[in-house]
Amino acid sequence: MELTQSNIKKILMDNLLYVVLLFMFVILIIISPAFLSWIVIRDILMQSSTRLIIALGCMFILIVAGADLSGGRVVGLAAVIAGSLAQSSTFYNKFFPMLPELPVIVPVLIAIGIGLLAGFLNGIIVAKLEVNPFIATLGIALVVYGFNCLYFNLPPNNSQPLGGFTKGFSALGGGATLGIPNIIIIAAVCTIIVYLFQRKTCLGKELFAVGGSKDAARVSGINVEKILVLAYSLAGALYGLGGVLEAARTGSATSTYGAGYEMDAIASCVVGGCSLMGGVGSVPGVVVGVLIFNVISYGLTFIGISSYWQNVFKGVIIICAVALDVRKNRKKN
Amino acid sequence: MNKKLLSLVLISGLIVSGVFASGAQESGDSAGKKVAGFVWYNYADTFITSARTVVANEAVNGPVALLSTDSQNDIAMQANNINALFAKKVDYICINNISPNDSASMIQKAKDQNIPILFVNCTSPTEEELASYDKVYHISSAAEQSGWIQGDAVSEYWKAHSDADRNGNGKLDYIMLVGMQGNYDSQMRTDKSIERVVDNGIEVNCLQEMLCDWQRGKAMNQVASVLAANGNDIDAIFANNDDMALGAIxxxxxxxxxxDGPYIPVVGVDATKVGVQAIEEGTLLATSLNNPVTLGKTxxxxxTLLDEGQPITDETVGATMTGKHIWLDYxxxxxxxxxxxxx
Structure with a gap:
């Protein structure tokens, strides 16, 4: 292909997200050369890890033309449940004083299971009761948050922040294998699995079909309700894992964990090219979307700009990215 | 599913939740007792939950029954709750006020019904407002103390350690983790801690002030970034609460x-269990306790004193009073x- 001016323009437009991310990096490095270091990249990837897992869940929902306002609260519930089951026996303020130390996998699986259940309920309410997804997931968000506060306030804990996690559990968020932080490895593995599921399996393709047009999907023999429930359940499970990692990473958990994460996830997905109309969304796009937001929040603090500005920049980026996307897609059609 | 059955399930869900959700929570056997209406700012707040539990426990065998409501950190909800309690004609009203500009009208309402009104753990009504009615009291911790304690702890560390000035510029370079913009406690802690350090004769330099919404995860992310950028300049980290201090840690x-690495002093507020554990481990330098048990009992x-018609004084209450303020120490x-x- 010849590199004519219009060709270059097209390549730039098609890879706009990567260009934006690269551009942000370059600007930050120009302002502060120390930004180009392994520690900075490691920090950004670690901070992006939980957000990425949550955003991947959100991506499933957007692909089936749904909406999910419960993500953050499910993350919070999973964090508290995992935290309450992952305390070391020597910690003096245990949530369950009589509980022996459990293998790491137990709190992880239970928390993911709780997330899955919340997602499943979302799916059932949307698919079977035909409640608008905004309302269904708003309702579940409140229910989940309420239960989380009740659980968190159980005596003897009485709403004290959880702590004293076992070494194994903390290692999920803070440890490293062969020099690479475990949390990054976990996020990378999740990303690859979700990518393969989406691209290589029938179910993955059916998600797109349902999101593109429910009627067309139904006519071609897809069980639309089942696919919807699947999408919400998968999202719930990923939120659950996100909650586990957030607790492990920060070494604590409270009922306010995850507040607002659903909006960050939606924003990352949308900037990453997911359409709110459904049927569109790619894993690499979501990865870049998440990275863009984390580079902003980390980078602005790094160069010493007030944290109040972060939200302004984030808002502008959301609007610009989506407005450009609309134009790009219009040209294609 | 059978459609009728589904409808039935939905209807019963509606009714059951409605019954549970409506109205306030009563504690203490209310038969024959006078009732105190409580308007708590947010049940989801750890500290408030602890204080509320203490008050409820006291009420089980005490002379005054309770009617508690939750404002869910929403000023409009708080106004609704207050109106409902006045309409119910409670005998006392205790307000954990989130809307400091509105205390005059609350006092007026209490005056109209001639019932005592207590402002608890919140910004005080003005002296003028306090003087406008004889049965109004303000019970609160002295928020500035939590800042002073931080300032003193860091000053003491600075003076005791010759290597505390990590970049040798003669100034205490600090970062401040702010809980919530416009929040009274947050503001007092941010201002008074640094004021105290300056009063102790130490020159300061604010490297960065960051809004972290009281959250551990946010504080952790932001501090990681500042460390990567100016790690060698930071001499101390002030956090408005323990959760953020622990995120910084x-x-x-x-x-x-x-x-084994370089030490940077971190100070918090609240003395949560995990915060105290960090003090034991030596990672958190100092925190302060605003004891919810003391608040609830006070x-x-x-x-009780009001109910028995006794005077409210330093001796009868067991706390420091100035005028109609009852101060609880950090x-x-x-x-x-x-x-x-x-x-």
């Missing part, structure tokens, strides 16, 4: 500080007095 540990004590918690954090 996680970030410090991840970047090779504390433990509130109930005042209600207790500084450091490695030397960990046992004081138990309540």
């Amino acid at each position: 996680e970030a410090l540990k991840a970047s090779g500080y504390l433990g 509130i109930y004590k005042v209600l 207790v500084a918690i450091t490695k030397d007095n960990i046992e004081d954090a138990a309540y």
